[in-house]
Amino acid sequence: MCVKLKGKPVIPYDHQYYLASYIYRTVERSDPSYSLDLHKIDVPKPFTFSYLMAEKRKNLKNGIRILSDSVYFYISSPAERFIKGVIDGMLSYPDIKIGNLKGIISEVRILQRPKFSKNMTFQTTAPIVVRKPVKKNGRLSGIELYPTDKEFYTLIEKNLNKKYELFHKQRINGVVKLNFIHFKPKRHRILNTHYRCSLGIFQITGNQRLIELGYDVGFGEKNSMGFGMVKVV
Incomplete structure (x- = not known):
């Protein structure tokens, strides 16, 4: 998706929530009933999306100054109805x-x-x-992990199998192994919650269906809030 800009705006580093809200509104304009389904807690969210990107930009203390005439971003989903809703909504508005x-x-x-x-x-x-689930003061919460933690890889595999079962209504108990060539730790805020997360390049081997699912809907958690999208290198 390419966006022609009005002016040279400064966008926040933590712009995922704004972009997610825009995507949901776009689907709502073209397919209101499907949009309602996407907001249900027990319905898996079949998409992920990238950062906003620009050919020319300048990092400031309070955000990113866009120096290009346009920005772009990617949306990924295996759901045809979702993709149709996004495209129809964007073209109509x-x-x-x-x-x-x-x-x-x-x-x-x-x-x-x-x-x-x-x-x-x-x-x-x-x-x-x-995130690794832990109990604290009788309440379940999560501790974010980096690729330097061994459990990071176990939890990614477990998460992919869980998502496969949710989307395809069947279990495959697939195995995947990841090897990060390099990574950069990041920290983002979504509303009032901070997330430690990782950018980088990684190799993955194993079950092809799980690899394809990770590409389609994202690796790890919070995919529909702008986490976990990848491209092939």
Whole structure:
């Protein structure tokens, strides 16, 4: 999705919530009943999306100054109804507002899917969140992990199997192994919650269906809030 901008805005580093809200509103405009389903707690969210990106930008203390005439971002989903809802909503209402960024959708393009195999290399276009569930004062919470933690990889595999069962209504108990070539720790805030997360490049081997699912809906948690999206390198 390419957006022609009005002016040279400064967008917040933590812009995922604004972008997620825009995506939900876009689907609501074209398919209200499906939008209601997406907001249900027990319904898996079949999408993820990338950071907002720009060819020319400047990092400031309070955000990112966009110096290009446009920005772009990617949305990924295996659900045809979701993709149709996004595209129809954008074409029928091309004006976009994300925080103090205002513009007009100038291009919507469907990219060719990669050829999947049991051994692939991915680069994150949005950071990966992995949380270890723990009990504290009788309440269940989560501790975010980095690729330096061994449980990071076990939890990613477990999460992929869980998502596969939710989306496909069957278990496969697939095995995947990840190896991060390098990573950069990040920290983002969504509303009042902070998340430690990881950007980087990693190799993945194992069950091809789980690898494809990770590409489609994201690796790790909080995918529909802008975490876990990857591209092939």
